[in-house]
Amino acid sequence: MSVxxxxxxxxxxxxxxxxxxxxxxxxxxxxETFDSRTVIRFTVREAGDSFVDLKAAALxxxxxxGQPLDPESYADGRLPLKHLTAGEHExxxxxxxxYSRTGEGMHRFTDPADGETYLYTQLCMDDAQRVxxxxxxxxxKAVFAFxxxxxxxxxxxxxxxxxxxxxxxxxxAETPRISTYLAALAAGxxxxxxxxxxxxxxxxxCRRSLAPHLDVDADEILDATKAxxxxxxxxxxxxxxxxSYDQAFVPEFNAGAMENPGLVTFRDEFIYRSAVTDTExxxxxxxxxxxxxHMWFGDLVTLRWWDDIWLNESFAExxxxxTTAEVTRFPxxxxxxxxxxxxxxxxxxxxxxxxxxAPKPELVPDTGAAQAxxxxxxxxxxxxxxxxxVAWLGDKDFSAGINAHFARHKFxxxxxxxxxxxxxxxxxxxxxxxxxxxxxxxxVDKLTxxxxxxxxxxxxxxxxxxxxxxRIQVAAYEPDLQDDGALVLRERFxxxxxxxxxxxxxxxxRPALLVLNDQDLTYTKIRLDEQxxxxxxxxxxxxxxxxxxxxxxxxxRDMVRDGELAPxxxxxxxxxxLPKERDLAIVQGVLAFAGSQIADRYLAPEDRPAGLTxxxxxxxxxxxxxxxxxxxxxxxxxVRHFIDHAQRADVIRAWFDEGTVPGGPExxxxxxxxxLTRLAVLGAIDDDVIEAELLHDPSAxxxxxxxxxxxxxxxxxxxxxxxxxxxxxxxxxxxxxFVATAQGFWQPEQYDLVRPYVxxxxxxxVATAKRRGPALADGIGRHAVPIAVVEPATLELGERCLxxxxxxxxxLRRRLADHMDDLARALRVRGV
Numbered sequence: 001m002s003v004x005x006x007x008x009x010x011x012x013x014x015x016x017x018x019x020x021x022x023x024x025x026x027x028x029x030x031x032e033t034f035d036s037r038t039v040i041r042f043t044v045r046e047a048g049d050s051f052v053d054l055k056a057a058a059l060x061x062x063x064x065x066g067q068p069l070d071p072e073s074y075a076d077g078r079l080p081l082k083h084l085t086a087g088e089h090e091x092x093x094x095x096x097x098x099y100s101r102t103g104e105g106m107h108r109f110t111d112p113a114d115g116e117t118y119l120y121t122q123l124c125m126d127d128a129q130r131v132x133x134x135x136x137x138x139x140x141k142a143v144f145a146f147x148x149x150x151x152x153x154x155x156x157x158x159x160x161x162x163x164x165x166x167x168x169x170x171x172x173a174e175t176p177r178i179s180t181y182l183a184a185l186a187a188g189x190x191x192x193x194x195x196x197x198x199x200x201x202x203x204x205x206c207r208r209s210l211a212p213h214l215d216v217d218a219d220e221i222l223d224a225t226k227a228x229x230x231x232x233x234x235x236x237x238x239x240x241x242x243x244s245y246d247q248a249f250v251p252e253f254n255a256g257a258m259e260n261p262g263l264v265t266f267r268d269e270f271i272y273r274s275a276v277t278d279t280e281x282x283x284x285x286x287x288x289x290x291x292x293x294h295m296w297f298g299d300l301v302t303l304r305w306w307d308d309i310w311l312n313e314s315f316a317e318x319x320x321x322x323t324t325a326e327v328t329r330f331p332x333x334x335x336x337x338x339x340x341x342x343x344x345x346x347x348x349x350x351x352x353x354x355x356x357x358a359p360k361p362e363l364v365p366d367t368g369a370a371q372a373x374x375x376x377x378x379x380x381x382x383x384x385x386x387x388x389x390v391a392w393l394g395d396k397d398f399s400a401g402i403n404a405h406f407a408r409h410k411f412x413x414x415x416x417x418x419x420x421x422x423x424x425x426x427x428x429x430x431x432x433x434x435x436x437x438x439x440x441x442x443x444v445d446k447l448t449x450x451x452x453x454x455x456x457x458x459x460x461x462x463x464x465x466x467x468x469x470x471r472i473q474v475a476a477y478e479p480d481l482q483d484d485g486a487l488v489l490r491e492r493f494x495x496x497x498x499x500x501x502x503x504x505x506x507x508x509x510r511p512a513l514l515v516l517n518d519q520d521l522t523y524t525k526i527r528l529d530e531q532x533x534x535x536x537x538x539x540x541x542x543x544x545x546x547x548x549x550x551x552x553x554x555x556x557r558d559m560v561r562d563g564e565l566a567p568x569x570x571x572x573x574x575x576x577x578l579p580k581e582r583d584l585a586i587v588q589g590v591l592a593f594a595g596s597q598i599a600d601r602y603l604a605p606e607d608r609p610a611g612l613t614x615x616x617x618x619x620x621x622x623x624x625x626x627x628x629x630x631x632x633x634x635x636x637x638x639v640r641h642f643i644d645h646a647q648r649a650d651v652i653r654a655w656f657d658e659g660t661v662p663g664g665p666e667x668x669x670x671x672x673x674x675x676l677t678r679l680a681v682l683g684a685i686d687d688d689v690i691e692a693e694l695l696h697d698p699s700a701x702x703x704x705x706x707x708x709x710x711x712x713x714x715x716x717x718x719x720x721x722x723x724x725x726x727x728x729x730x731x732x733x734x735x736x737x738f739v740a741t742a743q744g745f746w747q748p749e750q751y752d753l754v755r756p757y758v759x760x761x762x763x764x765x766v767a768t769a770k771r772r773g774p775a776l777a778d779g780i781g782r783h784a785v786p787i788a789v790v791e792p793a794t795l796e797l798g799e800r801c802l803x804x805x806x807x808x809x810x811x812l813r814r815r816l817a818d819h820m821d822d823l824a825r826a827l828r829v830r831g832v
Contacts, residue, residue: 017043021039025131027187033057034106050080052091060096064089095133098130103122112699116208122253138305142178148187149169155192160174160175161173178299191205193222195222206249220285232296241300249270252735253265289328290317297311313382314378314379335547342554349442351817357378358439388522400427446524447463450462457506464500470497471521475515480542519548574590578591578618599612601823604830605751619641639665640671653679680710681750685709705740726784738779745784770809792832
């Protein structure tokens with residue numbers, strides 16, 4: 001299938017104006033395909049040729065203004081529209097469409113827990129054409145009206161209020177003007193919890209087997225939804241522009257969530273079957289806030305072309321965290337952003353694939369190139385840039401600018417230039433210059449302090465590597481004389497960094513610890529002067545402000561990645577300070593980096609056992625300190641990581657056999673499958689144990705857990721079976737089962753066993769990605785690349801594949817390039 005180019009989209013947008021889609025779907029035709037009939041009303045501005053997009057199993061018939069079109073002209077996902085005359089037209093397309101098992105178009109899922117079937121659409125970026133014929137680009141907005149036939153007993157959800165007309169026929173209220181990628185449906189025997197707020201129907205929905213778990217959390221989800229909805233109406237002058245607000249938690253969803261107007265879809269892992277931490281609950285609420293912000297940023301006002309992905313995602317990311325902090329029980333969301341999301345941006349920005357937050361249009365020539373930009377730059381770096389913009393511009397002017405943007409472009413499309421013009425209209429500051437250096441450049445700046453002391457004053461010189469101006473706060477700390485190991489804030493002052501060197505003089509003695517980027521308000525790497533480094537390593541947990549502990553953990557993380565701090569020193573700092581850490585997001589973030597990056601990649605094989613032992617000891621410290629029930633989230637986090645780092649099977653096998661961790665928690669499905677996965681890696685179980693657990697938990701999550709465990713077994717037959725399932729050509733695995741199998745396959749403990757598959761990956765993966773499409777190609781790139789085999793030979797094979805493999809699909813190419821950058825960094829950290 002061809003991808004749409006920016007030039008083609010611009011040509012079609014100049015030629016056409018689309019008024020309305022009337023889409024009729026019959027979802028009762030079997031398990032493989034469904035019927036789709038589309039009527040499109042559009043106007044041609046001047047005579048010319050165009051085409052409509054369609055990815056059909058079979059095109060039955062098509063007609064333009066009642067005149068049949070030749071079905072044989074349909075090729076490569078396009079139906080030509082020749083010799084269009086100026087004026088109004090009506091196009092009718094009748095097609096047979098395929099259900100998806102990869103999360104694209106109309107995804108079909110049968111729940112192994114009860115045999116019920118569920119459908120939902122995922123149409124971003126250009127997959128509307130997998131469901132109905134469309135002029136599938138964001139700047140050809142139109143009204144949508146859906147009529148859907150489903151089996152009796154099913155529910156239909158859509159962008160507007162859905163009405164049951166009887167005998168399985170449903171109609172969905174027509175939308176305002178929206179882009180094709182935002183049209184949405186879900187159908188099946190969904191369990192629903194409904195309410196009303198501000199005169200609008202609100203609902204949350206999931207498959208029936210998850211109903212008890214949704215019901216337990218329904219009040220938390222709906223209360224947060226209402227509070228966020230009210231807060232956005234305080235922030236934004238434009239009211240919510242749609243007739244209802246449904247949130248559907250759907251199976252095998254590739255993204256975290258999707259901002260379909262009136263019907264937001266979420267991965268149903270957000271319906272918790274097992275115990276979770278408060279930080280994970282915070283993440284769920286933040287994602288709800290993120291997607292709700294999209295109702296304005298993205299749905300009401302939509303990007304014109306995919307070079308402006310950041311106009312959607314950076315704003316939703318910023319608003320999601322900020323608004324969650326303002327009106328929910330989670331006031332410290334920016335800590336989680338700093339430790340878990342901002343590092344995603346930093347890492348992305350130091351790879352060869354980095355790009356500006358707002359790339360030049362020519363760098364996004366088609367939808368294939370655009371797909372790769374849903375990344376840490378467009379989300380985390382963009383949100384960080386906006387946070388710095390608010391610090392520089394002021395919240396009042398920022399709010400006035402975005403409201404001017406909504407007023408001028410509602411139900412239409414806009415560009416970066418439009419947005420910057422709207423901001424500039426409400427302030428005297430040079431927003432255009434700010435945008436050039438913050439949104440139009442790549443890379444991470446670095447700020448390094450030098451401190452000296454003279455008499456009764458001390459001098460600070462900040463050296464900047466990079467080009468961006470930064471308005472930062474600086475925090476100076478002294479030891480707390482009343483509390484050994486604690487630090488107290490002596491002073492906090494602002495500093496504008498606008499040149500390579502910035503100097504200031506402060507009264508008093510030099511501080512024991514100096515923190516640049518106090519409160520994490522800008523996007524930059526920071527370094528520490530020598531005295532501050534010693535203080536940080538010895539007293540990091542004694543810093544009273546959570547965000548500044550986050551800033552320092554990130555500084556240590558960057559220093560490890562840049563070869564300026566030994567990985568073992570980071571682990572020692574974690575051992576010293578995490579047992580005293582009060583913020584759960586920091587505990588989770590530091591343990592995640594220590595395990596998945598340091599232990600699994602940065603430590604040489606001969607050093608890894610000692611690293612895992614240190615991490616296990618650290619987790620045991622936290623488990624021991626939480627025996628009194630004081631921090632169940634920290635205890636659960638420590639239990640999870642103790643399992644993941646276990647080098648012997650005896651302790652965790654005893655937990656599994658006894659069904660509990662001594663002193664708690666009891667083993668829920670997540671912990672049981674986590675234990676089995678680690679026991680499989682260690683060779684302490686066989687397939688009979690896995691099968692027995694699957695009988696105990698036959699859910700979709702259980703199926704994934706079993707696939708992960710089987711792929712993790714240190715057995716040549718099991719490895720070959722897993723490889724055949726992923727890459728052998730049968731293509732029977734759904735997107736989630738593929739990912740689970742890939743996650744189990746590559747294990748650092750099994751170097752000798754998996755090393756022969758490294759060479760096979762670079763041919764088999766490319767073939768599978770080409771065969772199974774963009775979503776699975778992205779899944780391969782995220783989860784199946786042999787990053788566990790940290791060796792120069794792996795890097796050489798990957799770089800050769802990228803250099804010589806001109807047919808590597810774009811999603812896989814981007815992920816592979818990023819992994820090779822990360823692998824090269826790991827080898828540098830190891831000194832190889």
